[in-house]
Amino acid sequence: MNTTRREFLGRSGCLLVLSASAASAWEAILAGRPEAAESYSTAAHWWGMCIDIGKCIGCGNCVRACKQENDVPLDPTFFRTWVERYHVVPDDLERPLVDSPNGGYDGFPERYQRDDGSKNFFVPKICNHCAASPCVQVCPVGATFDSPDGVVLVDKTYCLGCRYCIQACPYGCRFIDPRSRTVDKCTLCYHRITKGQTTACCEACPTGARRLADFKDPKDPVHAFLRDHPVHVLKPQMATHSKVYYNALDGSVR
Amino acid sequence: MAGLFGLGIAVFFVLRHLLVPEGFGVYGHYRAGALADNMTVPARYAGASACGDCHADVVAAREGGRHARIGCEACHGPLSAHARGSTDAVPRRPNGRELCLSCHLANVARPKAFPQVTIPDHGDAGPCLACHKAHAPAIS
Amino acid sequence: MEGLLQGVQGFMYPNEIELQWSLLIVLYRFITGLVAGAFILASLERVFNVQAVKPTYRLALLTALAFLLVAPLPLQLHLGHPGRSFEMYLTPHTASAMAMFGFVYLWYLMAVLVLEIWLDYRRDIVLMWRESRGWRRRIYGALALWSDNISDEALRFDDRLGRLLTIIGIPSAFLLHGYVGFIFGSVKANPWWSTPLMPIVFLFSAIVSGIALVMLVYMAAAWFRDRRIDMACVDTIARYLMYAFIIDFSLEMLDLVHRVYEADESFKTLDFMVRTRLYTSQVLVQIILGTLAPIALLAATQVFKLGAAVRTRLYLVAGVLTLVGIFAMRWNVVIGGQLFSKSFLGYTTYKIGFATREGLLPAIVLMLLPFAILWILVKLLPPWRPDHARPG
Numbered sequence: 001m002n003t004t005r006r007e008f009l010g011r012s013g014c015l016l017v018l019s020a021s022a023a024s025a026w027e028a029i030l031a032g033r034p035e036a037a038e039s040y041s042t043a044a045h046w047w048g049m050c051i052d053i054g055k056c057i058g059c060g061n062c063v064r065a066c067k068q069e070n071d072v073p074l075d076p077t078f079f080r081t082w083v084e085r086y087h088v089v090p091d092d093l094e095r096p097l098v099d100s101p102n103g104g105y106d107g108f109p110e111r112y113q114r115d116d117g118s119k120n121f122f123v124p125k126i127c128n129h130c131a132a133s134p135c136v137q138v139c140p141v142g143a144t145f146d147s148p149d150g151v152v153l154v155d156k157t158y159c160l161g162c163r164y165c166i167q168a169c170p171y172g173c174r175f176i177d178p179r180s181r182t183v184d185k186c187t188l189c190y191h192r193i194t195k196g197q198t199t200a201c202c203e204a205c206p207t208g209a210r211r212l213a214d215f216k217d218p219k220d221p222v223h224a225f226l227r228d229h230p231v232h233v234l235k236p237q238m239a240t241h242s243k244v245y246y247n248a249l250d251g252s253v254r
Numbered sequence: 255m256a257g258l259f260g261l262g263i264a265v266f267f268v269l270r271h272l273l274v275p276e277g278f279g280v281y282g283h284y285r286a287g288a289l290a291d292n293m294t295v296p297a298r299y300a301g302a303s304a305c306g307d308c309h310a311d312v313v314a315a316r317e318g319g320r321h322a323r324i325g326c327e328a329c330h331g332p333l334s335a336h337a338r339g340s341t342d343a344v345p346r347r348p349n350g351r352e353l354c355l356s357c358h359l360a361n362v363a364r365p366k367a368f369p370q371v372t373i374p375d376h377g378d379a380g381p382c383l384a385c386h387k388a389h390a391p392a393i394s
Numbered sequence: 395m396e397g398l399l400q401g402v403q404g405f406m407y408p409n410e411i412e413l414q415w416s417l418l419i420v421l422y423r424f425i426t427g428l429v430a431g432a433f434i435l436a437s438l439e440r441v442f443n444v445q446a447v448k449p450t451y452r453l454a455l456l457t458a459l460a461f462l463l464v465a466p467l468p469l470q471l472h473l474g475h476p477g478r479s480f481e482m483y484l485t486p487h488t489a490s491a492m493a494m495f496g497f498v499y500l501w502y503l504m505a506v507l508v509l510e511i512w513l514d515y516r517r518d519i520v521l522m523w524r525e526s527r528g529w530r531r532r533i534y535g536a537l538a539l540w541s542d543n544i545s546d547e548a549l550r551f552d553d554r555l556g557r558l559l560t561i562i563g564i565p566s567a568f569l570l571h572g573y574v575g576f577i578f579g580s581v582k583a584n585p586w587w588s589t590p591l592m593p594i595v596f597l598f599s600a601i602v603s604g605i606a607l608v609m610l611v612y613m614a615a616a617w618f619r620d621r622r623i624d625m626a627c628v629d630t631i632a633r634y635l636m637y638a639f640i641i642d643f644s645l646e647m648l649d650l651v652h653r654v655y656e657a658d659e660s661f662k663t664l665d666f667m668v669r670t671r672l673y674t675s676q677v678l679v680q681i682i683l684g685t686l687a688p689i690a691l692l693a694a695t696q697v698f699k700l701g702a703a704v705r706t707r708l709y710l711v712a713g714v715l716t717l718v719g720i721f722a723m724r725w726n727v728v729i730g731g732q733l734f735s736k737s738f739l740g741y742t743t744y745k746i747g748f749a750t751r752e753g754l755l756p757a758i759v760l761m762l763l764p765f766a767i768l769w770i771l772v773k774l775l776p777p778w779r780p781d782h783a784r785p786g
Binding site for chain 1: 278283324
Binding site for chain 3: 095096103125134139158162167169174181254
């Protein structure tokens with residue numbers, strides 16, 4: 001084939017320009033597509049959590065670990081996760097005595113008697129990462145959202161701090177971080193789970209009462225957990241499609 | 255008046271095009287970069303598997319014991335800086351009594367099957383670590 | 395935080411101990427309510443041809459404008475990042491009731507209120523432009539958009555367009571305040587707020603408060619200007635106030651009776667809250683002082699033959715009590731909805747700061763600001779055409 005020098009220069013010039021623009025376009029694409037940038041694919045996961053009330057000892061490790069891992073404010077105290085203690089007096093499920101001293105951060109000083117006929121247990125609470133979350137629905141600008149892998153996250157650069165989502169959450173798991181003046185909440189340690197680790201609270205739990213669940217993973221223990229235990233979600237009547245499942249959740253739990 | 259409104263609307267659309275953040279709407283009604291933002295938070299806990307690389311002897315010592323399935327950082331605190339080799343982060347040996355009791359002090363709300371103690375009734379009320387090794391707590 | 399914990403009774407989820415929406419949000423609801431109500435009163439004359447209230451037409455529109463201009467300010471003070479509030483225009487999340495706020499507000503402000511005021515005043519603006527000098531002349535020129543046309547044809551066009559705008563404006567006013575009610579009424583997580591009646595109750599209470607406000611402003615303006623009050627006008631306004639109040643009260647009682655009758659899972663905790671922490675503001679101030687008393691006073695003026703001076707005083711008292719009562723209603727909804735725990739096991743208290751960003755001082759300033767703006771507007775665009783002035 002007969003190529004003149006002019007044609008050759010023209011063609012290679014075009015190729016150079018095109019590959020340069022393709023490269024910058026590719027970079028722009030990568031910037032907006034995190035799963036292409038790393039080896040994590042959002043489509044392969046659907047995150048939730050399993051909590052076993054029968055195993056929780058109220059040590060508060062999870063609360064402390066979360067605060068350290070995620071830099072949650074210590075004063076004034078807000079919580080991405082906290083533990084509640086229930087004291088159900090005999091035969092009165094509707095009026096349990098509940099306390100959560102500093103969210104369970106310092107453990108639970110004993111205040112009840114043994115063998116008085118009451119039922120006592122701990123309930124760890126966390127953002128339920130609802131599949132139909134009312135908090136995402138009410139955000140006026142799109143600063144909080146459902147990730148494609150089922151984690152409800154907050155965009156701190158975009159949040160106005162209007163607090164509508166805090167009002168809309170039935171579980172009380174959101175708060176305003178006074179330092180950034182934006183909303184903050186449990187992110188299911190997104191920065192950890194997308195790298196193959198587990199959440200800080202599950203990491204720190206000594207009894208295995210909390211366990212991260214990936215519903216799309218056929219080998220995940222969550223499937224056996226859901227099949228073999230009587231499981232509950234909090235406030236099912238709100239139809240939020242919560243993805244945090246509790247084993248042995250008593251009827252008195254709010 | 256109509257001209258003013260028309261101009262206002264045109265200006266609005268131009269501004270909107272300029273001001274909407276990059277990547278908005280790619281996955282849903284949010285800025286796509288927010289996913290990456292949430293992923294790139296630095297981790298403080300290294301994770302249980304990270305300790306075994308250097309501390310295989312401890313892993314072996316814990317094997318088969320009641321504490322075998324507890325993550326190292328559950329007691330020793332967040333150590334990802336230490337795992338990366340930073341000399342600033344020095345893992346501390348936790349205070350025995352304080353740490354042991356945070357889980358094992360008798361509490362009515364703890365599951366009955368969980369091993370719990372009330373101090374006056376247990377042993378001679380000395381330090382826990384005098385009889386129990388933290389990594390393999392069973393008294394042999 | 396220590397101080398807040400002391401105010402907690404029973405159990406609250408740790409993150410809900412401190413209230414999220416403060417006095418400023420109460421103020422915002424109150425102010426938008428006044429706007430909607432003032433506009434509805436103005437539209438009584440324009441659309442429904444209730445001639446008796448004509449003296450208050452322009453005043454009602456200017457009042458609505460003054461309050462509407464102030465309405466976003468409590469929100470801006472409340473936001474964590476007020477500089478980002480324009481995001482609602484850029485990327486409104488259409489699933490969210492609050493997202494449409496910016497557009498509804500802007501639509502109502504520009505396309506309805508400002509345009510209608512401009513059209514009604516245009517002839518007077520042009521006349522004032524011709525007659526004034528110096529910087530006043532420049533202002534009026536700008537307001538007239540530098541158009542000198544006040545021919546009969548142009549004025550007829552203005553009038554028809556203005557009437558059309560008022561017709562559009564009524565549903566717009568409903569929308570402006572109805573959606574505020576919907577923002578609360580659609581929150582399923584909060585049983586004190588979540589009811590389909592919320593937008594309607596809010597709308598009617600807005601109408602009540604707006605009518606009362608314009609009536610009081612009109613009476614105050616007449617006293618300041620040393621003119622006689624047009625009794626036919628205030629009598630009519632008071633009558634409409636009473637009708638609106640009866641509807642509003644019926645709706646609120648319907649909500650209450652429904653709650654008491656159904657007694658769902660939230661009832662016990664809400665009932666306890668109303669009997670204790672909310673007793674003064676709900677039962678004493680809102681219901682007895684702010685609703686039953688004004689209705690009784692207004693009814694008295696309808697049933698008994700009373701002299702003009704006595705009626706004027708009764709209207710004054712009824713008007714003030716109405717405004718107090720409707721403010722209390724906003725307070726009870728916004729603050730009351732946050733005083734109880736979503737676990738239904740506890741209560742917290744609301745501590746208002748004074749000179750803080752969302753404290754009492756900014757709230758007082760924001761309540762006084764619309765009157766200052768109204769004063770400027772009245773000076774700039776006098777609502778009183780010469781044929782309305784009657785020497786005292």
